[in-house]
Structures are given as structure tokens and as C-alpha cells.
Amino acid sequence: MVAMRVATFAQSNKMIADAMRVETVMANKQIQESSGVISGDFGGYGSDAQHVVNLQVSVTRAQSYIDAATLADSKVQVMYSAVGSMTDILTQLRSQLSAASTGSSTETNSVITTAQQMLEEMGSLMNTQYDGQYVFAGGKTDTAPVDLTSFSSVSGSLTTTDTSYYNGDDEVASVRVASDETVAYGVTADNSAFEEVMRVLKFVANSTSLSSSDITSALDLAGTAIDDTAAVQAKLSNNASSIETASTRQTDYKSYAETLSNDLTGVDVAAVTAQLSTYQAQLTASYSALAKILSINLASYLK
Numbered sequence: 001m002v003a004m005r006v007a008t009f010a011q012s013n014k015m016i017a018d019a020m021r022v023e024t025v026m027a028n029k030q031i032q033e034s035s036g037v038i039s040g041d042f043g044g045y046g047s048d049a050q051h052v053v054n055l056q057v058s059v060t061r062a063q064s065y066i067d068a069a070t071l072a073d074s075k076v077q078v079m080y081s082a083v084g085s086m087t088d089i090l091t092q093l094r095s096q097l098s099a100a101s102t103g104s105s106t107e108t109n110s111v112i113t114t115a116q117q118m119l120e121e122m123g124s125l126m127n128t129q130y131d132g133q134y135v136f137a138g139g140k141t142d143t144a145p146v147d148l149t150s151f152s153s154v155s156g157s158l159t160t161t162d163t164s165y166y167n168g169d170d171e172v173a174s175v176r177v178a179s180d181e182t183v184a185y186g187v188t189a190d191n192s193a194f195e196e197v198m199r200v201l202k203f204v205a206n207s208t209s210l211s212s213s214d215i216t217s218a219l220d221l222a223g224t225a226i227d228d229t230a231a232v233q234a235k236l237s238n239n240a241s242s243i244e245t246a247s248t249r250q251t252d253y254k255s256y257a258e259t260l261s262n263d264l265t266g267v268d269v270a271a272v273t274a275q276l277s278t279y280q281a282q283l284t285a286s287y288s289a290l291a292k293i294l295s296i297n298l299a300s301y302l303k
Helices: 009-035 042-100 105-126 192-205 212-265 269-295 298-302
Strands: 174-178 181-184
Touching: 042 105, 042 174, 042 192, 042 212, 105 192, 174 212, 181 212, 192 212
Parallel strands: none
Antiparallel strands: 174 181
16 A cells, blocks of 8 residues: 555645645634634734734723713712702701791791701711712711701700711712822711801701891801802712813724724625635645545556
8 A cells, every 4th residue: 555655655745734824824714713813812813913903901991981971970960969859958047948938937938947858868878878888978978967866955046057967078089080080079977068058957957946137147158058058069060071071082092993993803704605616626636636536556557
């Protein structure tokens, strides 16, 4: 048998080696066809490997900024809503104070009782939580920032600032939305606007009666508190806009980086499929030719 193949050994050996190379190429192409990428590891990208790594890192970093911005934006929305409810409380208080200014004892008693309830509502609003964190507590997000136990039980003053209800700190929450950009969005419960709300509510809630001058002063402070609270809400709106704009930029950048990465790592599946058909035909022809060569023997030439 060996003697019969001596004349064709070199040629058949080369054809077998060529066929094996084609099979290897086909195997790689089949993996590309099924996965849609050039290689399953960075080594398969040659000189583009570092570019691919850098782009994938950029995509991951952009997504982290997007996630952080989304969480911060949700917190801002919660805070904005809570401040809006505070404004509603002040609007109602002013309405009842105006009614009490007629001198009616019924209206006066009503606004005092209502102020007591509003004080509790304010405490609850400033103890608002999102994702398990107190949003108005500064950096002490795991501790309720407002405690009314002693604050609401003593008489108040319309002119003396009082933040004794506050248990948080003065750290202002912020979020990094890019490598070189941070947006501060936090508001603490001892904010001057909130303190004004608490001050007027405490004064009214702990009054046994309200004189005409008391009501006038309370109305003035409530009016100031409404304006200042509206300013806080406007600031939160601006913060939300800044966060959302930054998030949009990161989303656009991420999409751009993913496109570049896909251009380097992806394959044209239709083209690969066509190449596989060509290789398959080539391999079939090679094996057919090889079979003919291997079928030749010395006896065939001696007949």
C-alpha cells in the first residue's frame, strides 16, 4: 500500500494540509456567523485590541454615569414633589389665617388645630425616603432628619430662627455625571425656607389665641415662606434639568462608543455566510481531488 502511494505522497500531503487549513478557517467563520463578532477574545483583534478594550471601558463608565444620574434624578423628583406639598400646606394655612383675621373664635380655633396637623405633615414630608434613604437628611441618609418630639410641644416665635427639629448634617447631596462634571442637588430639612414654614406652624399650633397682629405677622412669614419654598422647588427643577441633560449626553456617547466598538468587533453575517459557502465548495473540491489521488496505485500504470 505504501509503495502504491509513493509517487503521490507529496501532493496528497500538501492537499491534506490545505484542506485542514480551510477547515480551521471555516470553523472560525462558523463561530463568527453564530456570534456576530470577529473573535471571542481580545487576542483575535490584533492591533485593534487596545482600541476595543478602551471603547468597552468607555461604554461601562458611561453606563455608570447614566445609572447614577437616573438615581439622583429620581431623588430630585421625590424632593420636588415633597416641596410642592409643603407649598400646598402653606397656601392652606394662609387661607385659614385670612379667615381667622375676621376675629371669629371658631376660625381662630380651627387654624390652630389645623396648624398642629400641618406641623406633623411637614415633619413627615421632610422625613421623606427614597430607595431606603432620607432625602432631606444631608449625608446622614440612614437617619430621619426631623424629630418633632420636643420641638412641637413648646411655644414658638415668629422672629427667632429655630432648627432644633433637625437631626441631619449640612452635607449637600451631589452626583457625578461625567469625569469632569458633578451636579449638586441636595436640600436639607434645615433649609431656611423649610425653617420658615416650621416656625410659622409652630407659632400658630402652640397658640391658645391669635391677636390681629399675631395673624398679620403669621401671614407675612407664611408669604415669605411660600416664596422661598417656591425658590427651592425651582432650584430642584433646574438640578433635575442639569442631571437629565448630562445623562442624555452620556447616553449619546455610550451609543457612539458602542457603534465604534461594534465596527471593530462585529462581522457582516451575510458576508461570512457567503464566504462559508465558498469555503465549503472549495473543501468539497479538495477532498474530491484528494480521493482521486489516493485511489491511484502502481498497478494502474502497469496494466
